[in-house]
Amino acid sequence: MPRSPVGREIDRVDGRLKVTGAAEYSGDYRAPERAADLAHAHLVTSTIARGTITRIDTAAALASPGVLRVYAAPEPIERLALYGVTGQAAGFTEPYIPLQTAAVRFYGQAIAMVVAETPEQARDAAALVTATYAAQPPRTSIADEPHVPAGPTISGSPSSLDILAPGVESIDAALAASDVVVEAEFHQNVQHHVGMEPHAVLAVWEEPDRVTIYAGAQIPAAYALGMAQRLGLLPQNVRLITKYVGGGFGARVVLWSDTPLAAAAARELGRPVRLVLTREQMFTLTGHRSHLTQTVRLGASRRGVLNAVSHRSIAERPSTMSFTMTPAHSTSDALYRTPNLHVDAQLAVLDIPGSRAMRGPNEAPGSFALETAMDELAIATGVDPVELRLRNHATTHPVSGLPWSSKHLEECYRVGAERFGWSARSSRPRSRVDGQWLYGTGMATAIYPAARRTGFAVRVQLRNDDTAVVSTGTSDLGTGATTMVAISGADALGIPLARVTPEIGDTYLPPGAPAVGSSGTHATVPLVVDAARNVIAELKRLAVTRDGSPWQGAAAEDLRYERGILHGGGRSMTFGRLLTAIGSRGVDMESSPGGDPIPGVIHHSFGAHFCEVRVNRFTGETRVTRFTTVADVGRVINAKAARSQLVGGVIFGIGHALLEENHLELRTGRLANSTLADYLVPVNADVPDIDVVMLDEPDPRLTGPLGDGSEDVGTRSLGARGLGEIGTVGSAAAIGNAVFNATGVRLRDVPITPDKLIEHL
Numbered sequence: 001m002p003r004s005p006v007g008r009e010i011d012r013v014d015g016r017l018k019v020t021g022a023a024e025y026s027g028d029y030r031a032p033e034r035a036a037d038l039a040h041a042h043l044v045t046s047t048i049a050r051g052t053i054t055r056i057d058t059a060a061a062l063a064s065p066g067v068l069r070v071y072a073a074p075e076p077i078e079r080l081a082l083y084g085v086t087g088q089a090a091g092f093t094e095p096y097i098p099l100q101t102a103a104v105r106f107y108g109q110a111i112a113m114v115v116a117e118t119p120e121q122a123r124d125a126a127a128l129v130t131a132t133y134a135a136q137p138p139r140t141s142i143a144d145e146p147h148v149p150a151g152p153t154i155s156g157s158p159s160s161l162d163i164l165a166p167g168v169e170s171i172d173a174a175l176a177a178s179d180v181v182v183e184a185e186f187h188q189n190v191q192h193h194v195g196m197e198p199h200a201v202l203a204v205w206e207e208p209d210r211v212t213i214y215a216g217a218q219i220p221a222a223y224a225l226g227m228a229q230r231l232g233l234l235p236q237n238v239r240l241i242t243k244y245v246g247g248g249f250g251a252r253v254v255l256w257s258d259t260p261l262a263a264a265a266a267r268e269l270g271r272p273v274r275l276v277l278t279r280e281q282m283f284t285l286t287g288h289r290s291h292l293t294q295t296v297r298l299g300a301s302r303r304g305v306l307n308a309v310s311h312r313s314i315a316e317r318p319s320t321m322s323f324t325m326t327p328a329h330s331t332s333d334a335l336y337r338t339p340n341l342h343v344d345a346q347l348a349v350l351d352i353p354g355s356r357a358m359r360g361p362n363e364a365p366g367s368f369a370l371e372t373a374m375d376e377l378a379i380a381t382g383v384d385p386v387e388l389r390l391r392n393h394a395t396t397h398p399v400s401g402l403p404w405s406s407k408h409l410e411e412c413y414r415v416g417a418e419r420f421g422w423s424a425r426s427s428r429p430r431s432r433v434d435g436q437w438l439y440g441t442g443m444a445t446a447i448y449p450a451a452r453r454t455g456f457a458v459r460v461q462l463r464n465d466d467t468a469v470v471s472t473g474t475s476d477l478g479t480g481a482t483t484m485v486a487i488s489g490a491d492a493l494g495i496p497l498a499r500v501t502p503e504i505g506d507t508y509l510p511p512g513a514p515a516v517g518s519s520g521t522h523a524t525v526p527l528v529v530d531a532a533r534n535v536i537a538e539l540k541r542l543a544v545t546r547d548g549s550p551w552q553g554a555a556a557e558d559l560r561y562e563r564g565i566l567h568g569g570g571r572s573m574t575f576g577r578l579l580t581a582i583g584s585r586g587v588d589m590e591s592s593p594g595g596d597p598i599p600g601v602i603h604h605s606f607g608a609h610f611c612e613v614r615v616n617r618f619t620g621e622t623r624v625t626r627f628t629t630v631a632d633v634g635r636v637i638n639a640k641a642a643r644s645q646l647v648g649g650v651i652f653g654i655g656h657a658l659l660e661e662n663h664l665e666l667r668t669g670r671l672a673n674s675t676l677a678d679y680l681v682p683v684n685a686d687v688p689d690i691d692v693v694m695l696d697e698p699d700p701r702l703t704g705p706l707g708d709g710s711e712d713v714g715t716r717s718l719g720a721r722g723l724g725e726i727g728t729v730g731s732a733a734a735i736g737n738a739v740f741n742a743t744g745v746r747l748r749d750v751p752i753t754p755d756k757l758i759e760h761l
């Protein structure tokens with residue numbers, strides 16, 4: 001009898017393909033039947049941030065070996081047929097048509113594209129394209145440019161609101177009436193997603209009005225729809241294949257300019273076209289996390305009980321594509337109980353590359369501010385940081401007043417403190433020294449929203465060889481989504497994992513959940529269970545109606561399905577044998593629509609981070625030496641992949657706290673760093689062993705009822721919450737708080753680099 005794979009340490013079903021290089025990423029596809037035809041594109045980008053192109057000289061590029069075409073703004077040598085995007089896909093597509101006008105809106109914008117026989121020929125010719133401009137001074141400073149209200153948050157709630165206790169006039173009055181007030185201002189520079197796989201696209205036209213696109217996408221359906229609109233095609237005539245993806249993190253939510261350009265060139269040339277961005281181009285053409293200023297003010301009693309929380313922010317609104325950053329959302333407006341709350345998000349319009357959500361898009365930066373301020377409050381009140389958070393624990397959501405569907409945050413603190421050995425810390429800053437190293441510990445809370453999502457579908461097929469195929473058009477960014485689909489299918493059908501084939505990453509499959517907002521898993525598992533339930537019902541219907549079945553003429557409700565076998569009337573048969581007996585190769589059913597939100601509850605994931613750092617007294621070098629994260633993420637589907645996601649999130653936090661930033665040159669609007677030598681991300685030497693615990697408390701009201709166990713279908717994968725982002729929320733603050741405990745130095749501008757620290761050591 002197979003044991004359910006749910007919650008076990010399961011290797012990725014595509015792990016071997018990946019480590020042997022057999023998995024084909026977007027830039028690896030060869031369009032086999034037309035390989036000899038394949039042409040290669042390379043983009044040329046602008047060297048001003050704002051203004052107009054007056055001339056582009058393409059003569060040298062055109063004369064270069066192997067060059068087929070040079071497309072350039074403002075006077076396209078060969079005009080590419082591209083259109084604006086309206087309606088549903090607009091929010092996921094850049095709001096200008098690339099290469100169609102002379103306007104330059106950011107430094108690094110695509111202004112020309114060379115297509116040649118080989119990638120090297122295209123790249124070399126692209127280097128020969130020169131442009132002249134009528135430049136205007138770019139708007140680059142969030143401090144100096146006018147601010148506009150950010151508008152609604154990602155979940156549609158207001159980004160600016162006040163909740164005041166009866167009789168309290170304003171948040172300022174509430175703060176003034178508090179015994180202890182902490183006020184702190186935080187800055188962070190631009191950060192980048194830095195997916196391991198560069199953006200790459202292959203466009204293959206099957207017919208004049210039908211195209212297949214190979215590209216990494218987090219929301220395949222929106223990506224394909226945007227392409228259809230850009231190319232003037234019927235939506236069903238764009239097929240997007242996005243099977244293996246080397247990291248999304250928000251950078252593949254949007255249809256950027258590269259994909260439509262490659263597809264339009266392929267159409268015009270009548271050849272498949274591949275376009276791979278360089279690492280440098282990734283820094284301007286595929287989004288970034290906005291730079292940001294935040295001010296947090298906390299008012300509390302002497303015992304540290306919060307009376308007022310105020311969290312204000314100013315972020316970017318790039319003149320083209322903008323992610324509306326609202327860092328108080330799901331941090332200060334959700335985490336702690338407080339009678340008085342003020343949150344407010346402002347944006348400044350800038351001439352810089354388009355920004356996009358980046359892992360924990362509001363929550364990672366927002367929690368750095370809130371959780372650092374909470375540490376400052378702990379110091380100001382003399383209350384232990386864990387105890388301070390317990391004293392302000394919320395049992396209902398501060399804004400909506402609703403209870404959580406499932407919340408085990410107190411247990412996260414308790415388990416984490418115990419595992420980490422929190423009680424052994426010295427609460428006095430700069431009191432622990434080991435040779436030239438100062439060391440200390442810090443902690444912070446993690447919170448990330450979850451929501452029921454609908455509108456997607458899963459198909460389960462039972463085959464006559466006793467295997468099953470579970471299909472849904474979601475994408476796997478490297479998270480293990482494919483394996484999650486297989487595990488959920490194996491559990492639902494009660495058959496071994498090896499007999500389940502997951503099928504994802506193709507918009508011709510049933511519409512799959514977007515791989516965004518840590519929601520792919522909890523959007524998908526209920527559909528897998530439901531499709532399995534439907535296909536089992538259909539199997540029974542066939543069993544009682546079809547010639548060749550031993551149950552022909554019996555009643556379907558007298559049959560019982562268990563672990564791949566149909567039982568009834570003293571007989572048993574596997575589904576494969578039954579299908580063979582009735583002359584069928586397979587039977588398939590899709591999930592039913594539904595799964596609407598359950599009213600009266602709110603959903604979040606929670607966690608607690610505990611961290612130890614060592615700071616070199618002489619060089620200011622900070623090393624993270626221990627890290628424990630305890631996460632309340634609902635039912636765990638795959639303990640191995642889940643741990644990897646949380647570890648990856650903490651590593652993002654290490655980058656956020658200590659390494660990652662890009663400087664925007666105020667005069668030119670150029671992002672100064674554009675390689676992995678000058679944009680630093682954590683490498684193995686920066687990362688200690690990260691101890692991760694998942695509480696594995698199912699959240700049934702997020703994914704639908706768990707069932708009573710009497711059903712034919714396995715329901716162990718229900719109650720999961722996605723966990724891609726929770727690890728990166730709060731982890732940077734835990735590190736900063738540990739740096740303070742080690743050194744007595746509070747730095748509110750991240751990354752905390754040696755040059756900033758050393759001044760104070």
Ligand code: MOS
Pocket residue numbers: 218248249250251253357358359360361515516517518
């Ligand atoms: Mo995410 S920042 O929803 O990829």
